[in-house]
Amino acid sequence: MTIASVAFPNALSLAQTPTPLQALDRLSASLGGPRIWIKRDDLTGSHLSGNKIRKLEFVLAEAQQQGCDTLITCGGLQSNHCRATALLGAQLGLKVQLILRGTPEGQADGNLFLDHLAGANVACYPTKEYVKNLDALFAHWQTHYREQGSKAFVIPTGASDEIGVWGYIQCARELKADFAQHQIDPELIVCATGSGGTQAGLTAGASLFELNAQVIGMAVCDNSDYFKHKVREDLDAWQHRYQVELDLDALSIVTNDDYMGPAYGVAAPEHIDAIQLLAKLEGIVLDPVYTGKAFAGLLGEIKSGRWSSYSDVVFVHTGGIFGLFPQKGEFIF
Numbered sequence: 222m223t224i225a226s227v228a229f230p231n232a233l234s235l236a237q238t239p240t241p242l243q244a245l246d247r248l249s250a251s252l253g254g255p256r257i258w259i260k261r262d263d264l265t266g267s268h269l270s271g272n273k274i275r276k277l278e279f280v281l282a283e284a285q286q287q288g289c290d291t292l293i294t295c296g297g298l299q300s301n302h303c304r305a306t307a308l309l310g311a312q313l314g315l316k317v318q319l320i321l322r323g324t325p326e327g328q329a330d331g332n333l334f335l336d337h338l339a340g341a342n343v344a345c346y347p348t349k350e351y352v353k354n355l356d357a358l359f360a361h362w363q364t365h366y367r368e369q370g371s372k373a374f375v376i377p378t379g380a381s382d383e384i385g386v387w388g389y390i391q392c393a394r395e396l397k398a399d400f401a402q403h404q405i406d407p408e409l410i411v412c413a414t415g416s417g418g419t420q421a422g423l424t425a426g427a428s429l430f431e432l433n434a435q436v437i438g439m440a441v442c443d444n445s446d447y448f449k450h451k452v453r454e455d456l457d458a459w460q461h462r463y464q465v466e467l468d469l470d471a472l473s474i475v476t477n478d479d480y481m482g483p484a485y486g487v488a489a490p491e492h493i494d495a496i497q498l499l500a501k502l503e504g505i506v507l508d509p510v511y512t513g514k515a516f517a518g519l520l521g522e523i524k525s526g527r528w529s530s531y532s533d534v535v536f537v538h539t540g541g542i543f544g545l546f547p548q549k550g551e552f553i554f
């Protein structure tokens with residue numbers, strides 16, 4: 222497949238791309254395994270940083286095409302996706318309704334603070350109610366906006382759907398150019414997996430653009446069986462909608478669920494250590510919900526020797542810095 226033959230749908234230009242691919246030479250030398258590279262998708266913007274903005278470039282183009290004036294989406298209290306949606310809504314002049322999981326305590330911090338700052342309408346629900354009634358909550362808010370004469374566009378968790386998949390297909394295209402520029406041919410691309418869209422896009426994109434790398438998602442919630450299914454489901458819907466020629470049965474969808482720790486959003490000491498190590502050694506900041514866990518996974522696999530035959534591995538830094546501050550109590554200096 223040549224790059225030109227993949228027909229991308231319309232996208233808004235919202236993210237600062239291409240992002241840099243950098244070698245982590247001090248870290249690689251200290252571990253003694255493959256050379257570690259980092260794709261700096263934490264630099265897709267400042268307050269609009271991270272992976273969600275790449276997906277939203279495609280999703281919001283669709284919302285605008287449909288003439289919508291309101292966005293409705295959902296996530297945890299510290300959702301990076303909700304924060305990106307809130308800020309982009311403000312940037313584009315769209316109303317934003319957030320359906321959040323959890324009960325806020327004290328002053329709003331991190332992403333939730335930015336949601337409020339961007340003027341999003343924030344509705345929080347206790348976890349039990351949210352999990353049980355999410356579809357009904359979406360229906361409730363859609364009706365609410367329809368009755369006000371607004372036209373709302375619904376974005377699922379993490380913008381991981383058949384449209385959002387394009388964001389990381391586009392990133393795979395960038396990686397192809399990065400690898401050529403640095404004259405490397407990495408065996409692995411590692412990312413954090415929460416709702417599966419990043420992994421889905423990278424996996425499809427790696428095949429479309431003939432990268433030799435296997436994509437590995439490091440799960441931060443749910444198990445690898447769940448993500449095998451979820452990633453495939455998103456790609457089936459994507460292929461059905463856009464009719465892209467690609468043998469989905471031939472894709473190798475790999476998720477490692479050994480490093481997620483006690484629960485979504487709860488970091489273990491190994492995750493905190495990984496965040497501190499990268500900050501001290503390379504001056505790059507990870508987060509305790511996604512990238513810290515995925516990076517602990519990368520470190521764990523390298524230390525185990527399982528990746529010792531590889532020459533180059535790439536970690537996709539998907540952002541999340543605002544989720545660090547509400548958990549600063551986990552760090553001891």
Ligand SMILES: *Cc1c(COP(=O)(O)O)cnc(C)c1O
Nearest residue numbers: 301415416417418419511539541
């Ligand atoms: C959402 C998120 C992820 C996970 O991406 P998915 O496409 O939802 O699997 C990883 N890192 C950060 C910082 C995120 O906000």
